[in-house]
Amino acid sequence: MASKYAPNRLWLFTTKADHAYWDITYEDEDGLVFGNEGHGAPEWLHEQLTGHRVTIPHMNNELRSLNLSTAAGIATYEALRQIRAN
Numbered sequence: 001m002a003s004k005y006a007p008n009r010l011w012l013f014t015t016k017a018d019h020a021y022w023d024i025t026y027e028d029e030d031g032l033v034f035g036n037e038g039h040g041a042p043e044w045l046h047e048q049l050t051g052h053r054v055t056i057p058h059m060n061n062e063l064r065s066l067n068l069s070t071a072a073g074i075a076t077y078e079a080l081r082q083i084r085a086n
Contacts, residue, residue, distance in 0.1 A: 007031030010049055013075055014041055015065050017053035024054055026079040034075075037068040 008029045013021065033049070035041030046053065056066060056074055066074075 010052055011075075012041055012045060012049040012053045013056065013071055014046065014053050015055055016040075016046060017055040019054050021054045021056050021075055021078055026082045028083055030079065032072070032075050032079060034068060034072055040065075 008027065010031045010033050011021075011024060011026075012033045012035075014035060033041065033045070035045075056071055058066060065071075
């Protein structure tokens with residue numbers, strides 16, 4: 001049985017995504033998922049969340065990925081901004 005505190009939807013933040021994080025309409029009770037800073041999210045999670053993967057585009061194409069805390073802050077800010085605007 002799922003917990004009553006479980007999120008309704010999960011969004012996986014990854015460099016292996018086609019959609020930018022700002023193109024998503026976040027809803028109350030969504031969950032944001034981030035992989036390990038050194039290795040990213042495990043493959044089984046990518047497979048499970050195929051339709052819910054988003055990326056944070058960055059201007060420097062030579063940069064592999066953002067620091068985990070920076071990515072979490074960017075994503076959380078956008079989700080809260082959208083939810084509070086509604």
